[in-house]
Amino acid sequence: MSHVYVVNKSTSKSGTGHDFSPAEQFGNIVFLSEGPMNRYSTNNMHRKFTDAMEGSNGEDYIVPCSLNVMNSIACAIFAVKHGKLNLLLFKDGEYLERNLII
Numbered sequence: 001m002s003h004v005y006v007v008n009k010s011t012s013k014s015g016t017g018h019d020f021s022p023a024e025q026f027g028n029i030v031f032l033s034e035g036p037m038n039r040y041s042t043n044n045m046h047r048k049f050t051d052a053m054e055g056s057n058g059e060d061y062i063v064p065c066s067l068n069v070m071n072s073i074a075c076a077i078f079a080v081k082h083g084k085l086n087l088l089l090f091k092d093g094e095y096l097e098r099n100l101i102i
Contacts, residue, residue: 002027002059004088005052007074008066009034018065023088023095026061032074037067045073058082061097064089 004023009031020029032052037045053060053074062078064071064087079085079102088095 002061003030003056004028004061004063005056005074005078006031006063006065007033007070008037010066020063022093023061023063026088026095026097033066033070037070039067039069042069042073045070046077049074049077053077053081056081058084059086061086061088063087063095 004020004027006020006023006029009020010017023029030052032049033045049070056078060078062071062074062085064075075085075087079100083102085100085102087098087100089098090096
């Protein structure tokens with residue numbers, strides 16, 4: 001089964017966050033990070049995301065969310081590794097699939 005890599009599992013101070021369950025129709029949810037991240041710790045993000053996506057394949061997906069720099073790094077890792085980029089973009093309560101051949 002495919003994996004859906006969510007860039008960040010953010011939670012508010014009240015403990016609530018975005019419900020990613022609609023993305024489960026595309027595969028198993030895997031969070032690349034959780035909570036606040038330092039936007040300038042790009043090497044740390046790269047190491048963390050590379051480790052988390054070690055077993056990924058070209059049929060998996062990225063859900064961009066959180067900091068732009070985190071999304072950029074996650075998508076770059078995926079594209080270099082697989083020669084393509086599969087995105088799930090949230091719109092009106094559902095996820096839209098977009099695929100790019102790099």
